[in-house]
Amino acid sequence: MILTVTLNTALDITYHVRTLRPHGSHRVSEVTERPGGKGLNVGRVLAALGHEVTVTGFTGGATGRAVRDQLAGTAGVVDALVPVQGSTRRTIAVVDTTTGDTTQLNEPGPAITPAEWSAFQETYERLLRSASAVALCGSLPPGVPVGAYAQLIRTARASAVPVLLDTSGEPLRRGVAARPDIVKPNAEELAELTGSHDPSQATRSARRRGAHTVVASLGAEGLLAENAAGRWRAAPPRRVHGNPTGAGDSAVAGLLSGLVEDLPWPERLARAVALSAATVLAPAAGEFDHAAYEALAGQVAVTSEASAA
Numbered sequence: 001m002i003l004t005v006t007l008n009t010a011l012d013i014t015y016h017v018r019t020l021r022p023h024g025s026h027r028v029s030e031v032t033e034r035p036g037g038k039g040l041n042v043g044r045v046l047a048a049l050g051h052e053v054t055v056t057g058f059t060g061g062a063t064g065r066a067v068r069d070q071l072a073g074t075a076g077v078v079d080a081l082v083p084v085q086g087s088t089r090r091t092i093a094v095v096d097t098t099t100g101d102t103t104q105l106n107e108p109g110p111a112i113t114p115a116e117w118s119a120f121q122e123t124y125e126r127l128l129r130s131a132s133a134v135a136l137c138g139s140l141p142p143g144v145p146v147g148a149y150a151q152l153i154r155t156a157r158a159s160a161v162p163v164l165l166d167t168s169g170e171p172l173r174r175g176v177a178a179r180p181d182i183v184k185p186n187a188e189e190l191a192e193l194t195g196s197h198d199p200s201q202a203t204r205s206a207r208r209r210g211a212h213t214v215v216a217s218l219g220a221e222g223l224l225a226e227n228a229a230g231r232w233r234a235a236p237p238r239r240v241h242g243n244p245t246g247a248g249d250s251a252v253a254g255l256l257s258g259l260v261e262d263l264p265w266p267e268r269l270a271r272a273v274a275l276s277a278a279t280v281l282a283p284a285a286g287e288f289d290h291a292a293y294e295a296l297a298g299q300v301a302v303t304s305e306a307s308a309a
């Protein structure tokens, strides 16, 4: 199975409003509630692609129960979430239906105790024994050490399980230094990590810091990937409009499925870009428009660039 880790799970609430105005009062025309946090989205997309998935991380309180109840109805996803005393956070995405822009509000998450963190590490080590790959995704809730991902990467590497990291800030910096197989930052996270706003320079710099393969998500422009074998750009055939929440998570699902199927890198990237675009066309994170995915899959342009120095 593929294992995804979401230490800061969420109940994702998406509101649609006609025009979002700061200081204004708004009528919500549509609301959806879904299990969220990046790794849960990755897991749902992987399951929809036909992979066996186990999700772990922390959940607690009434929001945690809502997350678990919905996951229980998701075919192909095994729930190995670790219960905690605190309450799973809510994250709010407000979609302005006039402009198509999305505004996000992410709560910090529950405080995790040292005993809960230890319980998680035991669960993680046990699950790694039957994992073909693991993805470590999203922010850290309060109480989890900032070097948590670095530690989880070292554990995965010691168990010879390929590991992908998708996070930001200091957890990303420390995680990259622990030499993950793949790191998938967006342009902003990559610039913060490396100090460079030039994606080509920044991917190279992130590799020098320890990541074997760097896959940078560049929004509507697609992906830029670099490893010892080469450098590729993968771009969707056209700009798609919709809710981008979770588009990066679908790209991660595409990369992981390609990894366990042992696809060549250009095919992995094409799949990741098609899934990502098809997610923008779906109303909520962790879902994608299947017909659009099928249509886009053959239309992603992947070009090989001069190899990295």
Ligand SMILES: O=P(O)(O)OC[C@@]1(O)O[C@H](CO)[C@@H](O)[C@@H]1O
Binding pocket: 008, 010, 012, 035, 036, 037, 038, 041, 091, 104, 106, 137, 138, 139, 140, 245, 246, 247, 248, 249, 285
């Ligand atoms: O606060 P984090 O963990 O960085 O991001 C959380 C989050 O915004 O990311 C997902 C979309 O990628 C949402 O499902 C989720 O709520």
